Amino acid sequence: MPVSAPPRPVEVAPASASGGRPVGRRLPRLDAADREVLWLYALTRTGLWITAWAVRWLFPSDGERREPAGLLAPWQQWDWAHYLSIARDGYFPGGAGPWTAGWDNREAFFPGFPLTLRAVHTVVPDWAAAGLLISFVAGGVAVLALARVARHQLGDLHAGRRTVMFLLLSPCAVFLAAGYTEALFLALALPAWLAALRGNWRAAAMLTCLACSVRVTGLFLAAALVLHFVLTAKGRDGWRPAPWLLLPALAPALYGWFLWARTGNWTAWKHAQERGWYRDFHAPWETWSHTWEAAFHRTQATGYAVMWQAELLAMLVGLALLLGLVRRRRLPEALYTALTLWALGTSYWYTSVPRSTLLWWPLWIALAGWSLRRPGVRTAYVYVVAPVGVVVAVTFLTGRWAG
Template sequence: MSVSAPPRPVEVAPAPVRGGRPVGRRIPRPDAADREVLWLYALTRTGLWITAWAVRWLFPSSGENREPAPLLAPWQQWDWQHYLSIARDGYFPGGAGPWTAGWDNREAFFPGFPLTLRAVHTVVPDWTAAGLLISFVAGAVAVLALARIARHQLRDLDAGRRTVMFFLLSPCAVFLAAGYTEALFLALALPAWLAAQRGNWRAAAVLTCLACSVRVTGLFLAAALVLHFVLTVKDRAAWRRAPWLLLPALTPVLYAWFLSARTGDWMAWKHAQERGWYRDFHTPWDAWSHTWEAAFQRTQAAGYAVMWQAELLAMVTGLVLLVVLVRRRRLPEALYTALTLWALGTSYWYTSVPRSTLLWWPLWIALAGWSLRRPRVRTAYVYVVAPVGVIVAVTFLTGRWAG
């Protein structure tokens, strides 16, 4: 009978503090643990790219095709078209807008990713390749930050690698590789949270401000930062840095002003969400009921119904995570999770909840901590949950709805 070794503690030396902020602390260079994380990242990216290459041959648009689809065609799905249109043509090309018949409601998407895409496109001529490059680089930054947060929280040398493994093999991991916002958001949000853990509130605020330009979820992160500041800062001098925590509100306000100047509507973003994705307010029980009906009452095509089943499962997962965080008194992370669940759970029905699990970094850390106590958790995850990620990847890469 084998006995697992006890967790190996990590000694974290406190940084010298002056005026409520660390002094002389630099960004740590990649060490052996970081290189192991990047190795896992490279392996999973390779697996996803092989999958994308294979679906071009295995799932042609017509049974009569003798040639596969173009190399990058599998990555040109769904929301990518919105980001591409914004980056290439702007938000209101040729005076078109919500007043135009057939409008695509592109103002529902924040400008951070399209602006980054346009900038990278000046160097990388192919738009799709530029989007994939953004997500590739951003994903690497995100997993390094996630691993360091996990090691700091769990105090175990293996915690970072385990957390990243759970994260990269998660059911919706394909969206980290696609030209979507998840990787870029996490590349800003996770270093922001790491900076907050180290007491560098100015860096945390600046990074969160940038994250707010990518996804509205950045505002939930900003709220968690404020609560974390209130709960942890005891030095009176440190409160001089509190105004920095107002900075993240700047980008959403500027975006609302931009849309108002062109549409006359300060709530243009919200109204675009309502028109395009039924994100008008409904009570949580109504949202659950509508999603349940779509998932199980045969009101939708089978391919859509199974994804609504996934939406329900992801919502339950989020609620369980919230309970765990509250019981463990991880209140800032609980606030972030609660705000995310409220935003996703009060529409007509659930949309993109499985994708949002990628943004719940406490979930992946909690799973890693559980697996350190119960080694079979990791084995079960690899053999049961990871294959679901292949199913979702093939679903997305073949142009079917995958949340």
């Protein structure tokens, strides 16, 4: 019995009356299923923007204000300041750096999103609007690719819509709309994975290389691609694309060279994470213990403590996902998940694990597959999980820490 069977192809659907085409090897025009996914995406974006508009009026920074904050103010929170500073001023403005007192450790952030932000800013003068536009367009690309991956894997024409629904109603979905890296990363990683499933290794490698410039998670995707290639390549012709799999290493290598030229340290980004976000190595059980203490031992303010509780829950979800993938012998996806959990689970404490669930596309596909077998799963998710997403959105949009 083979270790990993190739994914079952999606069922061929008849062309729709409006001219839609079934999913094939090449990227098709938008069919009815794609348009339905984009409609769902547009509706959820509208809901988030309504929430952001209400937050400006209901939760002013000064309770005596008579005018709300600016229209885009709710979206300019936390990490956005780092992306903006890099895009506008560069990594080491005026010779400042880790040797400067009060340094903001901006080199911890990979250059893909700031470079894109700077490019879009040339045509969109407002920085915040440029960041939101990037995430809006990238999010649309990501959900289309996710839907096609789900249909490819589950072999059901409705699987794509369901998978996208689970993602867009997930607790941390607000970060797909904010000027953050998640949407841009998924817009590169998911088409890369879809290309790999279709055997287009050159496209998969190029897209993964770009994903590696956005987040270090791209390296985990690259590892999954290599494993998928090894498990599916057959014969001499099947191994010919192998050199392309080296391409994703180019982006982090170039960034490391850039940092070495200015700091003398190839891994300055890692040291910046250690200084600014306590991402130095700890044994997994120590990380769990530190996070548990922050969540339940009343050592943190309640707003932070509840987020540490969410971190613990998200880690448990990730471990359950990993076990499920291994049991179903989806080893490449299991490797991607395992590497992500290892990176998140070996710091001083868990940080941004709930937000990282957005990047676990096997989770959303698994939930969709489960809901196709048990329709009650979708109903329970909408009524129980989706409201949590509203809470997290309000938390983030009001400037509180939301993972």
